[in-house]
Amino acid sequence: MSRKSNAAQNDAAGLDPTSPDRQYTIGELAEAFGLTTRAIRFYESKGLISPPRKGVARAYSRRERARLSLIQRGKNLGFSLDEIGEWLSLYDGDPSQVTQSQVLLGRVDKALFDLTKKRADIDRALKDLKDIRIACMDILKGAGKL
Secondary structure (H helix, E strand, O other): OOOOOHHHHHHHOOOOOOOOOOOEOHHHHHHHHOOOHHHHHHHHHOOOOOOOEEOOEEOEOHHHHHHHHHHHHHHHOOOOHHHHHHHHHHHHHOOOOHHHHHHHHHHHHHHHHHHHHHHHHHHHHHHHHHHHHHHHHHHHHHOOOO
């Protein structure tokens, strides 16, 4: 008895790729998001995604795909997996997304503040290094070594 991939099952069932009933394999999601299957399983172990199982195989739906997208976006913005997990858990309890938006707004404001401060620190460090470089160049020019 051969096992069909989720994509083959979707095709056999006549499911459009945009159908809410569309199922994905872990490999399809890994490829779509540029992740390893190990990373996806890690997110599952952290409770960030929870695909139902069909026997021993996982059946990833549009819900898990959307959650992976949010995980990637959160990581790209510098949020920890714990912070991302807290934010994702809000979706399960508030379909209106008001609570999620309030929590996210607070976190985004904090991230903006932190990044702005880091940028100011980096700008100061760059200026100091440029000043030191100029002083070194002047010394070397004066000594005829440049």
